[in-house]
Amino acid sequence: MAEPPLTWHARAILHVDMDAFFASVEQLDNPEWRGRPVIVGGAPGGRGVVSAASYEARAFGVRSAMASGQAARLCPDAVWARPRFDRYRELSAEVHDIFRSVTPRVQQVSIDEAYLDVTPGAYAEADPVALAREIQRRVGGLGLSCSIGVGTSKTVAKIASDRDKPHGVTVVRPGREAVFLAVLPATVLPGIGAATAERLRDVGIHTLGELARLDATSAVRLLGSGGPDLVARAAGVDPRAVVADDTVKSVSNEHTFARDVRERTDVERTLRQLVARVAVRLRHKGLAARTLTVKLRYADFTTKTASRTLGVHTDLEDDLLPVALDVLHRAWTAGAGLRLLGFGVSNFGEPARQLELLAETPEEGHGRSRSLAESIDAVRDRFGDDAIVFGHIQNRADEEDE
Numbered sequence: 163m164a165e166p167p168l169t170w171h172a173r174a175i176l177h178v179d180m181d182a183f184f185a186s187v188e189q190l191d192n193p194e195w196r197g198r199p200v201i202v203g204g205a206p207g208g209r210g211v212v213s214a215a216s217y218e219a220r221a222f223g224v225r226s227a228m229a230s231g232q233a234a235r236l237c238p239d240a241v242w243a244r245p246r247f248d249r250y251r252e253l254s255a256e257v258h259d260i261f262r263s264v265t266p267r268v269q270q271v272s273i274d275e276a277y278l279d280v281t282p283g284a285y286a287e288a289d290p291v292a293l294a295r296e297i298q299r300r301v302g303g304l305g306l307s308c309s310i311g312v313g314t315s316k317t318v319a320k321i322a323s324d325r326d327k328p329h330g331v332t333v334v335r336p337g338r339e340a341v342f343l344a345v346l347p348a349t350v351l352p353g354i355g356a357a358t359a360e361r362l363r364d365v366g367i368h369t370l371g372e373l374a375r376l377d378a379t380s381a382v383r384l385l386g387s388g389g390p391d392l393v394a395r396a397a398g399v400d401p402r403a404v405v406a407d408d409t410v411k412s413v414s415n416e417h418t419f420a421r422d423v424r425e426r427t428d429v430e431r432t433l434r435q436l437v438a439r440v441a442v443r444l445r446h447k448g449l450a451a452r453t454l455t456v457k458l459r460y461a462d463f464t465t466k467t468a469s470r471t472l473g474v475h476t477d478l479e480d481d482l483l484p485v486a487l488d489v490l491h492r493a494w495t496a497g498a499g500l501r502l503l504g505f506g507v508s509n510f511g512e513p514a515r516q517l518e519l520l521a522e523t524p525e526e527g528h529g530r531s532r533s534l535a536e537s538i539d540a541v542r543d544r545f546g547d548d549a550i551v552f553g554h555i556q557n558r559a560d561e562e563d564e
Contacts, residue, residue, distance in 0.1 A: 172336035174290035174312065175404060176278040177319035178261065178297060181307040181328035183274035184214035187250055188243045190305040199224070199240040206234030206242060210418065213245050217328060250274075253304065260300045264293055269404045277316055279404035294331050314339060315400035321350050339398025344371030353392055358385065370396040413449065414457075414506025415439045422461045422499035429500060430487060436505040437486050441479040449510045450475035454482055456489045457504030465502075468493035475511040482507070 180186070184202040189195045199219035204210010212233050215224040222237035233240070254273045261268045265286050267279035280286040280293050288296075294310040301308045311322025313334040321343065322332040334342045348370055349359050361384060367373050374397035381389030394400070415436045423429055433456070444451060455469040468489050476482065486505060494500070 170282055170290050170336065173314050174279070174281045175314065175316055175319045176280055176290065176294055176297070177311040177316070177323040178276055178278065179309050179323045179327070180257065180274035181309055182214055182216050182220070183306070184245060184250055185216035185219070186306050187253055189216060191249070195241050199237050200243060201233055201237065201240045202243045202245055203233070204230045204418065206230045253306065256304055257301055257306070260297060264297060267404045267406050269406060277319065277404045291331070291333050298329070298331060315398060316402050316404070317352065317395045317400040318342065318398050320352060321346065324350070340374065343396060343398055344369065344374070346370050348373050348396070351392065351396055353388070353395075361385070412506050412508040413440055413443050413447065413451070414504060416457065416502060416504035418502045419500065422501055424497050424499050426496040429490065429494070429503060432503050433486055433490055433505060434483060436503065437483045438479050440505055440507055441477060441482060444477035444507065450477040451507035451510055453507065453509035454486055454489070455506045455508070456486060456493060457502070457506070458494055458500060459502035461499035461501055463501075466493060471509065
C-alpha cells in the first residue's frame with residue numbers, strides 16, 4: 163500500500179529499539195532454537211544474570227538482569243546461550259549502517275538502540291513513517307526485528323517505541339504528543355525511577371498527564387532542580403537534539419566469578435586475561451589509551467574503582483599489564499572476597515613509539531612489538547582465544563588441573 167503524501171511538517175525523531183536483540187541473534191544463528199524460549203546469560207547453576215531473553219522466554223516471566231537461577235526456575239525448558247558480544251557488535255554495526263544510510267543524524271544509545279533525526283527537508287526527504295517502515299524492512303532482511311517510535315522529540319519517540327513490541331511502529335503525529343502521553347503511567351518517562359515514582363504517588367500523581375499539570379514551584383519542591391524538565395517532557399516538550407557521536411569513550415572487559423575469589427594468584431590471572439582482551443580490542447579499533455581503570459566488586463556488592471594515567475598512549479598488553487597489576491595490589495588486599503573484576507581504558511590518542519631491547523632504532527623496536535601483537539591477534543581471530551596462551555596463564559591453569 164502506497165504511503166500518503168508528506169504531511170509531516172515538524173521535527174521528526176525515530177527511536178529504533180531492537181527486539182530481544184541478543185536472544186534474536188542466537189535464534190538467527192541457531193535456526194533450531196526459533197520458536198523456543200532462549201535465555202542469554204550466565205549458567206543457571208552459578209551466580210550469573212540474564213543478559214537477554216527471547217519473547218518466548220519472557221512469556222514465563224524471564225527478564226533481563228534477573229538472576230540466572232530464578233530464570234531457570236521460571237522457565238526450566240529454556241535453551242541457555244553464553245553471550246557472544248563480538249557477534250552482537252558485528253550485527254549491531256550492520257544495523258547502524260542501515261540507519262546512517264537513511265540520515266546522517268544518528269545517535270547510538272547502546273548496542274541495540276538509537277535515535278535518528280529524519281526531519282523532512284533537513285536530514286531526510288521521505289515521510290518519517292515511511293522511513294520507519296523502510297528501516298524495519300531492511301533490518302528484517304538481516305534476519306532481525308526492531309520496534310520503532312516516531313515522534314517530534316526523543317522522549318515521545320522513546321516511549322512510543324515500547325508501545326507495540328515486538329516489530330511495531332507507533333506514530334505520534336505533531337500536536338498529538340500531550341494526548342498520547344497523558345494516560346500513560348508516570349513510570350514510563352525516562353528519568354523517573356522507583357523512588358521518584360513513590361514520591362509522586364504520595365501526592366496523588368500516577369499518570370504523565372497529572373505530572374504535566376504540575377506548576378514549576380511544586381515541581382522543584384517535589385522533584386528537585388530537575389523537576390521542571392520532567393514536567394515539560396511529561397507534556398511532550400523535549401528540545402534535545404539528536405547528537406551524532408561515534409567517538410569511543412572507553413574500552414573495557416569484566417569477569418564475574420562463579421564463587422568469591424580470595425587468592426592473589428587467581429585474581430592476578432583473571433586480570434591478565436582481561437588486559438589481554440582489552441589490548442586486542444584496542445588494536446582492532448585502531449585506538450591507544452593512556453588511562454587505565456581496575457574495577458573491584460566485593461562479596462557484599464560494594465564496588466570500588468582505581469585508575470592510573472600513563473605517560474604515553476599504548477595499545478600493547480606489555481605496557482598495560484604491569485601498571486594494572488600495581489593498581490590492583492594497591493586497591494585490593496588478598497583475602498578480601500571478590501565477585502567481579504573489571505579492567506578498562508580511556509583517554510585515547512596516538513600510540514607512542516617505544517624502544518625495545520636489542521632494537522637498533524626506536525622505530526624497529528616499536529615495529530617488533532606491534533608485529534608480534536598483531537600476529538597473535540590474527541591467530542586468535544581465526545582459531546579462537548585459546549589458540550595462543552601465554553606461560554603465566556597456562557602455568558596457573560596446569561596447577562588447577564593437578
